[in-house]
Amino acid sequence: MVKLTIDNREVEVEEGATVLQAARKLGIEIPTLCYHEALAPYGACRVCLVEVATGKRSRLTTACTYPVWEGIVVRTDSERVIKARRFIIELLLARCPNVPQIRELAEKLGVKQTRFKTADDECILCGLCGRVCKEIIGSSAISFINRGIERVMETPFEIDSEVCIGCGACAFVCPTGVIKIEDINDYRKVEIWHAQRELAKCKDCGNRFAPVATLKYLKERIELPDDFFELCSGCRRKKLGKELVNIVGSSSDSSNP
Amino acid sequence: MKKIKTPSELEKLRKSIVAGYDFSRSCITICKGTGCSASGATTVVDAFREEIKKQKLESKIDIRTTGCHGFCERGPLVVIYPEGIFYQRVSTEDVAEIVSQTAMRGRIIERLLYVDPVTGKKVVHEKGVPFYNKQLRLIFGNNGRIDPTEIRDYIGLGGYSSLNKTLFEMKPQEVIEAIKQAGLRGRGGGGFPTGRKWESCRKAEGDIKYVICNADEGDPGAFQDRSLLEGNPHSVVEGLIIGGYAVGAKEGYIYVRNEYPLAVKHVGIAIKQAEEYGLLGEDILGTGFSFSIKITRGGGAFVCGESSALMASIEGRLGEPRFKHVHATEKGLWDRPTTLNNVKTWATVPLIIDKGADWYAKIGTEKSKGTMIFSLVGKINNTGLVEVPMGLPLRELIYGIGGGIPGEKRFKAVQTGGPSGGCIPEKLLDLPVDYERLTEAGSMMGSGGLIVMDEDTCMVNVAKYFLSFTIDESCGKCTPCREGIKHMLEILTDISEGKAEKKDLEILEELGNMVKETSLCALGGSAPNPVLSTLRYFRDEYEAHIKDKKCPAGVCLELIQYSIDEAKCTGCGVCKKECPQGAISGQKKEPHKIDKKICIKCGICLEVCKFDAIVVE
């Protein structure tokens, strides 16, 4: 275990934990945008900046990436930290002035408007979508292309990527909601990644419910009865209910002749 | 070649190489560095070979092609030994005469001599050229003396004797102590103490460790590392082996920029030769110590020179910086303890081992030891690569070695440290150049770039220029660097077009400071320097653009106007003829006029007018 101080409060956490995790243990809130507990830390958005002092020196660093050390002194509420976070969110507000999540965070950090020239983007380049696709799904259907201000999340060659299974994990982790998943008739469309995937038909009701590719992916990895992959969630629930009634029903039959 | 197995065999070989030299014979050395090759050195070399064959002088005259001498501006350079006669701007037409007159008879060809721009005197010998004799060429000097593709040249000059000494007389910790005592600091820009870096890598746990040579050299205008690798690759190879021994690594990498094919070639040859001689590979010099070197070719992006991006790139991943709260010396390449140093740092190592830490520590200033190689470019008489002791005043570099500013213009500023460095004004010309002083002045040592600017330079434009470089080179991963530089450039553009307000200057300054403070890697951490330093020393020039809507240096197109001074105009009509827009009108022998509505400010009239009548304001 490692002992450290955050905002004058002592806390003990396991070795290898980050300052962010330690702060959360104390209930101290640190804003994050490019962080997700299921993924490797990335340190790109910089909104989680905190001040860390080791010995006499104190510097700004990202809480989501910084591993705890014995005896470090962390400040999450110093003037320097507040100023830095406001600066970062002001930059993101200029990039995405119309994304509600960014506006909310800006407001929370005390930034009402940006002094910089505004654009109208909806992606903050946090990279969560690409990382979940690679680290969790193992598909790597999307990644960053280009450098600097030209950087964008994209599929290779900007065309539908074969390895995309249409699972929607990217949309789930995206902090801005720019990745939209639409199930229209027989297909699931992920327009931003140029993808269209066929939806499987439910064995019972015949409704389309999940992409064939996603089901195939899950079937190869998760051991569950075939039913699970062939029925829509509604029918699965129904079937489960029916089975339950049968079981309960038959048992009550035997006890109550 | 039979592998060398013992120190005495190496010494015997060196003696036999030296004994083979006939110092009475003439030797014509021709620089085939990048600069001289660009100005025709290759055809000059061919012409010499042919001429010597034609005159049947093969047994009397040797030819040697060498790496860069640094004085590229005057290339192709030819030095004739034993006298050391120095010819510059040599062309194929001069070859026959040089062979028959100078090489055979020791006669001087006046027209090929260098004229010192300060004294106006002709200089005969290489060591008499002020550009050279004010330098201290410790790691760069041998470039002119050896054929980089010939290991025997290097051994003849004492090469690999430091490796010998290291392996037979020193424990790894003693090597580290020597580097620490010498006070060597990283030449890749940051100036981190090399000995301390090695020590923490040595102490790090793990049986597999690596050493890496950073030869990415992404700064536009810098070619020091390239010249060393091309001109004296064995010095870097030897340094790397010694470093490997000291930190406990058996493998080394040289990460070379892809645009440097000749460096890759020469390093490749050097590695092969060193292996053949038993100086590299398994069981070096029979000591049981084994070490190998691989060459990796870089992706070409500026940011790939940053340590974490470079290691990612060697691993075959995207060359993007990572946060590093654990030093690379503990978890670097493939998460193994790794020591990364710059080309010049590695090349200095054999020198320290050979001459001793105390000798080295006497050169330079209190905290910055040894020499630094600068690339002197811009508005300066002698451009090229110069090696000087740390602590030399800027004035000495610019006026003493560089020969001052051409064309009676006034010095305005010198930009040091590459695209992320800062601009230093005239009032700081006596600043001794070392790591600390440059940083205090708002600039940095960086890769050793020195761009001299004269009075015709607009500092807003300079800041804009460097930022348009970094905006393209930022990897775009982190918010402040990617977004912040963009907004800085927007504001600079507004200023240069007269569209900015007073408050923009404060926003610009805040952006600069905050991007530095909050970026993930040192690219964002230093990119604002050109802006911040010009704001610090040339604020009035910014204000003139904003308040008066004027560009004092007459550079920013939106803020200048061309007109004709009636008193000076003779009505010769040259400008009228040359103006591509037809914006100039006037009768012969009458004062002419520029129609400001049509004028596109191309500046052609200014160039062609012989009477100084074109006014830019």
Ligand SMILES: Cc1cc2nc3c(=O)[nH]c(=O)nc-3n(C[C@H](O)[C@H](O)[C@H](O)COP(=O)(O)O)c2cc1C
């Ligand atoms: C954007 C960026 C580019 C860099 N480019 C180079 C380079 O081309 N060559 C180099 O030696 N160091 C470069 N560095 C510095 C390296 O990260 C590292 O500090 C250096 O190679 C360490 O060697 P040294 O201790 O010998 O200086 C760069 C750093 C940054 C942030």
Ligand code: SF4
């Ligand atoms: S699309 Fe969403 S998750 Fe992906 S990089 Fe952009 S903001 Fe992040």
Ligand code: SF4
């Ligand atoms: S500071 Fe710039 S170059 Fe470095 S990680 Fe951030 S965006 Fe990339």
Ligand code: FES
């Ligand atoms: S959440 Fe830490 S840098 Fe993005």
